[in-house]
Amino acid sequence: MAQATAPARTPPRIITLILLTSISVLSLNMFLPSLKQIAEDLQADYGLVSLALGGYLAMSAVLQMILGPLSDRIGRRPVMLAGVAVFALASVGCALAENVWVFLGFRMLQCSVSVGMVLSRAVVRDMCEPQEAARILGVIGTAMALAPLLGPVIGGVLDEAFGWRSNFWAFVLMGAAMLALSWADLGETNLRPSASFSDQFRSYPELFRAALFWGYCVVLVFSVGGFYAFLGGAPQVAEARFGLTPALLGIGMGSISAGFMVGNIVSARMTRAWGIVKLMVMGRWFATVGPLLAMAAIALGAAHPAVFFAGAIFVGLGNGLTLPGANAGVMSVAPHLAGSASGLSGALTLAGGAAISTAVGALVANAFGVYVLLGSMAVTSFLGLLGAYATGRLERLRPDI
Structure with a gap:
């Protein structure tokens, strides 16, 4: 015992x-x-x-x-x-x-x-x-x-x-x-504890000065932001607009993760051939266009929960294509600061997700909630697309290391 x-x-x-x-x-x-x-x-x-x-x-x-x-x-x-x-x-x-x-x-x-x-x-x-x-x-x-x-x-x-x-x-x-x-x-x-709790924080100014680090952070924040917008607004929209039970809502909310898994599989197989920037841009296009198509279909009369969740699947697919490269890229800006870059970018992503999910949760409580939610997902994904294009430009200007 x-x-x-x-x-x-x-x-x-x-x-x-x-x-x-x-x-x-x-x-x-x-x-x-x-x-x-x-x-x-x-x-x-x-x-x-x-x-x-x-x-x-x-x-x-x-x-x-x-x-x-x-x-x-x-x-x-x-x-x-x-x-x-x-x-x-x-x-x-x-x-x-x-x-x-x-x-x-x-x-x-x-x-x-x-x-x-x-x-x-x-x-x-x-x-x-x-x-x-x-x-x-x-x-x-x-x-x-x-x-x-x-x-x-x-x-x-x-x-x-x-x-x-x-x-x-x-x-x-x-x-x-x-x-x-x-x-x-x-x-x-951890067999070699650090001497000081503040050691890691002293490395942050070097990252703050790197434009490429911020480029990848923009991609991460607004890519994951589309997912958090969905989490913040989908329960309200699904119940008010479509009358879904909690069990059916749970199945629908899992759809975005199904798209994410597919995107990850494609990313793992194609990163070497296409490169992380091309996959990031492709992913942001999927995540931007998908919710817009769902909005248009619902406005034209196809107001069915399957159409709504299809828009979310495109966001998940786009994130699966985007996030592996963005996470790898943010830690490659200064390889000797990979741990600090990971912690800081993760904190920024969560903070952005907190703001987006809270705002969307408050805005969808009206008759146009489904359009507000899908529109929010499209807008955040589009901002991530702009970040992906900017990051690609900065990568091309980056000296070989």
Whole structure:
């Protein structure tokens, strides 16, 4: 028994890192089919309740800039265990909340689970040489595509069967299970802790001065922004315009992730032949035109949920073509600052997503909500397209290194 409960001393298995990444993603979108039900039950405005997504993303953006350096200073294991434990306790608070402010307060605390995504990458870098790390991160990345696809479906089914609070009780169970698994399998991998918490932040000014870094950041922020616009507005639009049940809404919301998976497959096969800039531009065109075509079809009388979600599939497909190259590009601007570039661009992307999802969630609560949502997705994707063209120009001016 003592051996079974002893803390881990060896590096974790890949499945542990996959599950930690998955729970981070599930916490973002699994409950979204229930937003309308939460607003009604807590007698709150939908726009206010949508802060459960936008505010969560904003808090995660701040944490993403802190968790990495903190784990460099005191170790991956204690930061991971603390983050998962806070998530499990905060989920209890969400499940028991009787007013919207209590619910939102505990929901903000839930963002501590973003430690699973941030530190899983750091753990892999600790354990492996660069080529092997890239392979393992690719395996873990598959969970990031599957979890958004399955999360809303699971959440919608739970809502219909047991009510919206069942989603948060499910989070409690997930958090407890991941805490036990991390205790048993996640040994410390940071064998050379940094001397100072502030070391990483001193490298940021060099990135701030690099125009190419900002070009890639624009692509990332507005590409992912289309996805977050969809998450912020789809629950309201689907219920008000199409009368979908939570289960059907969950299936529909998973459609954007299905497109994302297809785009990733194409990107993996064609990057070497076409290059990342061409794929980024192609992806932004898909993501811009798709919602516009859906808007036109609905305006002409084809007001069917399949048409609406088809527009979202194009956004997912475009992001699958765009994001692998954009993420690689942002870390290639200054290779010796790849970690800082990853953390800073990730925080900017989450902050942008928080603003976009909150704004869209507040704007779609009217008779023209479906057009507002599809239009927002098209506009953000178009801004990403402009960023992709600008980034391509900057890459052509870049000296060979």
